[in-house]
Amino acid sequence: MSAENIVWKDSFAKRASRMNASEIRELLKLLDQPDVISFAGGIPDPALFPTGVVEQAYARILADPARSGPSLQYSVSEGYAPLRAWIVRHMAALGVPCDIGNIVITAGSQQGLDFIGKLFLSPGDTALVTAPTYLGALQAFNPYEPRYDTLALGGNRTPDSYREAAAAAGGRVGLAYLVPDFSNPSGETVPLAERLALLDLAAALDTLVVEDAAYQALRYDGEPVRAIQALDVERSGGIEQCRTLYCGTFSKTLVPALRVGWICGPSAAIAKIVLAKQAADLHSPTINQMVMHEVAAAVYDAQVEKIRKVYHQRRDAMLAALARHMPEGVTWTRPEGGMFVWVSLPEGMSGAALLARAIAECRVAFVPGGAFYGEGRCDNRLRLSYSLSDPGQIEAGIGRLGALIRQVRAGA
Template identity: 65%
Template sequence: MSNWEARYATRANRMRASEIRELLKLLDQPDIISYAGGIPDPALFPTEAFRKAYERALADGQAGPALQYSVSEGYAPLREWIAKRLAALGIVCDIDNIVITSGSQQALDYLGKLFLSPSDTALVTSPTYLGALQAFNAYEPQYDQLTPELGNMTPAGYQDTAARNGGRPKFAYINPDFSNPAGETLDRAGRERLLDLADELDIPIIEDAAYQGLRYDGEPVPPILALDIARKGDIDATRTIYCGTFSKTLSPGLRLGFVCAAKPVIRKLVLMKQAADLHSPTINQMAMYHAAVDIYDAQIERLRATYGARRDHVLTALERYMPEGVSWTKPEGGMFIWVTLPEGIDGAKLLARSIETERVAFVPGQAFHADGSGANTIRLSFSLASEEVADTGIARLGRLIRQVMAEL
């Protein structure tokens, strides 16, 4: 069989390689200063805690369950621990409102599959998380833009646009805390406006809370699901679907995330989990539970102190080395700073030149825009940026941008 392309489903035409995953390969080149991948610093992984956690999972009486098939909902003690943590955020739920997934990326894929039919519309911010667009693209949606910080389009406007595209609005997706890629946080008023819009359109909100715990300064904002519960009185009456992960706090390699939502949604996701991979690895769930109980709070404080300082290093370097006409966000947490370049500078072309001449990597911003805009933007990750790395790399990048501006 020689012509595979002719035999793929139509959805395969929308599958694209992640620019970020490709750029991560540059980390193997020791002379590259990389602000590309939004990856945790491996030096901060709680290695000893996980060593002990796996020993406990494999101890006498535990090894059988740890290595056996298990329920698709996930390891009950881990779900109980998650429920208690969420309650402290105002998300009152029980374990039947929670399903464990193989990272929050699997959750986004399942939710795209659950809600999107071809030509339906997903409402997303611009820019938005590239991994969400990749997950949703397989289900052949259209996209429309959310601007909850400014005031969205009218419900009728969204409905009319979706109808012209052959479908209807199906959900709003947002990364409200220190967003990937922009590093911005949606304030409480914006979250309330988004809930109003979702109520009027009668659609779910997918709240991607991957960075929620990584706040370095500023006042915490209640999760959208917490505000929804406050309005409706009970989680099972809400429309917000909260996606969480352990990847940014304890370990990305264990591939564990979770969804918290009304029970009817969780029941559907459990059926999808059964059909896809039966369950996330039980031994990893057990180890994550033991590690979380032992060191989660201390680990969060360690990450906040370290990443907060690294953010400050990069922001200081940007102030020092960037030419006039370049602007950037000032995140209160997370891992990312969003840089807007003067019109006429293409982030992808800048990256190619940067790799060749300055040996500095970053992510071009266009891939984060569903409509293909944003060519003059780039994303910088500061999670691995020591003070020396921040100063040296941003100095080189600033020098290159000055050169390109002079050539315009």
């Protein structure tokens, strides 16, 4: 007997059709081409990693008979207790008093977003997201089959308008998601008044707020704005009464490859997220958590100060280069921190089409803006990251890009 070969494309669950490749992950392959000036990857500069401190932490742990065995063993799904205790102190400094029962360790904040989508979005439910929003959040939520509605911060939409639109689509408002500090991709920061208004909206809709704080530590100028969860805890009377889940990560401040992030929230939510963690991977690698605890305890503040200085310089270089080289009709955001500048091209100019020419003709890469929208697209936007480029590369790359935009506008 013989059987026909399986047709894989016909075998996937329906939800798999909503799982698409990341334009950003594909563009990261360009980093291996030395003649390309890439403003595409919003990733930290490896030259700034505390490599020696990480190496020493691994060596100490593996050389210690009392810790080497446990470091390579299975562990609890909640995460390494000393690391969670460090995070508790970190959250307290942000204005969020909590204990380790309010913390679960995840494989970067990206895994946390996947768990949140799995637990709080049923097919047909609505996820409120900013426009634009973080592409990775859309990828995390998409398999759980939500619809998206635009979270109009500072707008004039009423809670009823969100509720009625969600009901008309056959579901409820499952969550509101945003990156409030130096957003990926726009670089913008949500003001205090809009954060408070968001909590009012979430209360009226009886939904949760997902605060993606990946860039919170990377402020270069301006006054800090209180974390949404801190505002929520103050209003509600404590972490157990709040409706905000705070997604934190060490990827942008210390190192990304250890894949250590966390979620802070009410214990009832954390307990369910722990069950999702158990089903997904049992626990994050024990030794990575132990190393991250040692590194954070030793150098977190100094490391943050170091990278702030470098990225601040690069942010300033990019804003200055844009001012020098971009033609009339091109505008951009002026972020107070983070890794990104969001550029608006003249109406009718396609960011995706511009990218194809930019790579082919002037060897410059960026991310077209259309990928960052839950519903609809704005094709005349693009995201520039300055985290990996020194001021000389920024000047050269933005100069080339500005010249190309002039050519496109002239019809050349």
